[in-house]
Amino acid sequence: MNRRMFLLGAAGAAACGKTKPRLNVYNWSDYVAPDTIPNFQRESGLRIRYGTYESAPEMLAKVMTGNSGWDVVFPAAEIVPPMIEMGLLQKLDHSRLPHLNVFEGIFRNPPWDPKLEYTIPYMDGATGILYRRGIAPEPEAWADLWDARLRGKITMLDDPPEVFAACLKRLGDSINSGVPDQLRGAARLAMAQKPLLRAYLNAEVRDQVIAGDVWAAQAWAVTAGQAIAAAPDRLAYSLPREGFARYCDTVAILRESRRGDEAHRFIDYLLRPEVGASIAQATQTATPNAAAQRLLPAAMRENPVLYPGEEVLARGEWFAAQTAASQKLRDRLWTEIKSA
Amino acid sequence: MLVTLAIPSTIVCLYSLLTRGAYGGVERPWTLENFKLLGDPLYLMIFFRSLWIAAAATALCIGLAFPLVLFIARSRRKNLCLSLVILPFWTSFLIRIYAWMFLLRDTGLINTVLRGAGLIHDPLPLLYNDGAVLLGLVYGFLPFAVLPLYATVERLDPALLEAAADLGAKPLDALFRVTIPLCAPGIRAAAILTFVPCLGTYLTSDLLGGSKTILIGNVIQNQFTAARDWPFGAALSVVLMMLALVLMFAARRHGEELV
Numbered sequence: 001m002n003r004r005m006f007l008l009g010a011a012g013a014a015a016c017g018k019t020k021p022r023l024n025v026y027n028w029s030d031y032v033a034p035d036t037i038p039n040f041q042r043e044s045g046l047r048i049r050y051g052t053y054e055s056a057p058e059m060l061a062k063v064m065t066g067n068s069g070w071d072v073v074f075p076a077a078e079i080v081p082p083m084i085e086m087g088l089l090q091k092l093d094h095s096r097l098p099h100l101n102v103f104e105g106i107f108r109n110p111p112w113d114p115k116l117e118y119t120i121p122y123m124d125g126a127t128g129i130l131y132r133r134g135i136a137p138e139p140e141a142w143a144d145l146w147d148a149r150l151r152g153k154i155t156m157l158d159d160p161p162e163v164f165a166a167c168l169k170r171l172g173d174s175i176n177s178g179v180p181d182q183l184r185g186a187a188r189l190a191m192a193q194k195p196l197l198r199a200y201l202n203a204e205v206r207d208q209v210i211a212g213d214v215w216a217a218q219a220w221a222v223t224a225g226q227a228i229a230a231a232p233d234r235l236a237y238s239l240p241r242e243g244f245a246r247y248c249d250t251v252a253i254l255r256e257s258r259r260g261d262e263a264h265r266f267i268d269y270l271l272r273p274e275v276g277a278s279i280a281q282a283t284q285t286a287t288p289n290a291a292a293q294r295l296l297p298a299a300m301r302e303n304p305v306l307y308p309g310e311e312v313l314a315r316g317e318w319f320a321a322q323t324a325a326s327q328k329l330r331d332r333l334w335t336e337i338k339s340a
Numbered sequence: 341m342l343v344t345l346a347i348p349s350t351i352v353c354l355y356s357l358l359t360r361g362a363y364g365g366v367e368r369p370w371t372l373e374n375f376k377l378l379g380d381p382l383y384l385m386i387f388f389r390s391l392w393i394a395a396a397a398t399a400l401c402i403g404l405a406f407p408l409v410l411f412i413a414r415s416r417r418k419n420l421c422l423s424l425v426i427l428p429f430w431t432s433f434l435i436r437i438y439a440w441m442f443l444l445r446d447t448g449l450i451n452t453v454l455r456g457a458g459l460i461h462d463p464l465p466l467l468y469n470d471g472a473v474l475l476g477l478v479y480g481f482l483p484f485a486v487l488p489l490y491a492t493v494e495r496l497d498p499a500l501l502e503a504a505a506d507l508g509a510k511p512l513d514a515l516f517r518v519t520i521p522l523c524a525p526g527i528r529a530a531a532i533l534t535f536v537p538c539l540g541t542y543l544t545s546d547l548l549g550g551s552k553t554i555l556i557g558n559v560i561q562n563q564f565t566a567a568r569d570w571p572f573g574a575a576l577s578v579v580l581m582m583l584a585l586v587l588m589f590a591a592r593r594h595g596e597e598l599v
Contacts (some may be wrong), residue, residue, distance in 0.1 A: 019445060060363060064365055086363065183361040197550075198468055199549075201551075323362075328360075330567075331562065334553060335382060335562075
């Protein structure tokens, strides 16, 4: 139950046949195009064992054992520095990634891995407000989600960092704040908002916004994009003026992998503009791959939900890892919010 | 039994005595710190709320299961009825809970029909409250109450009821003074089989409660995912297991006294 939807299960782990060399790819569910893996198997002669996970901690818990059996994983940007620090990732050999030149701007030097030494940006997005057109006021700021006139029609994400991010931004603080007073202030805001909330929902909010059960929802860009595609004249999306959270998933090779060569081939395949574009189209997600963006149909390339433009994105802030102490306080406050 | 039960439980107990790793996992030193948090009113309150909801769901399950079982026991198509009770298990619990969400939504079947019939103007708030959570639990665990109850009711000798009637007991008297006391072991078994899983549930409160209420199962799940505090999650699980064990032993001892 997260931004990549849920429960779409493992895409067929291909038939046996021990002869072909195998690559083990562990990805978020619903995060490639239907033909991405079959096409790669056909052209490379490699067999892919493809598994999916629903949350970053689920993946992290498995790979932290150091013998998870996976070669390629897709860590969210905020867990990249800790994974590097824990020695879980392999350095990439840029000479084996001829398509690495597809990135522009921030994605060439992202804050979580400035030289792309360990990870390659895979898909990105921002968290904003998906709302029904015509409600007054149209939500342009997080503060609008505290409007009593929307009582029972508002949802927030069921994701602690996202709820804290919205509350912290409303208070003018960083989404990654670890300052106890700021976090407590954010939690108080969240508790004040709770009576107005219909529920805390993640990707499943999409259908309820389309159906009209929910009028304003804190939502990931991918969810918003899918909802608006279904009802373009009724729904809209805004990235709040106080600032908002940005997220990025990356692709990396685990230190434990002994199939570095095959893994590099697979990652370079994902970087190809036409492959990146087909994944972006199938998943309706923004791709950081500039060459792939140029191959997208104009309607998608110019869709402000997915590609809001540099000026808007300047208000965004990337998620970063929390210290243990901050994590502990955030979890306690989250439990307090939920039991309030 | 040893492999599937003892080893995981031991691991949970050991984890509960360790220190959290910065990004999940456990580290030394050994500590009792994780159990100290259990004296915290916040978590105690969540325990009590979980106990209360589990108890309410159990009572409702047994209240509904008992007449159903009496009906099945007298029916001519016992096997068909029992198959119908078990039928929902053929579909994943998650999918059945989603089906309930479609029924209960503002634009769901129930509200649409009621509005279409002109009975209500605004949709009833059926989803995302404690009532919906309770409904989900009762729905999910009703078969666990029906099956043990059926096993005892079926073995009941009809002659005993005839004797009660001959001695002047009205049907209701016979129910409360003969049938129910004789079914006590089945009721106890049904209560434990519904209460214990209800206590640890987290999916129902997430999906039907809209994650607005937090049960102890949610707190535990959260420790192993977002919060990445495995030792604390393990400590909460240990307390939950102890609670379930105490209840089971209490029920068993009570049962032995009666028999």
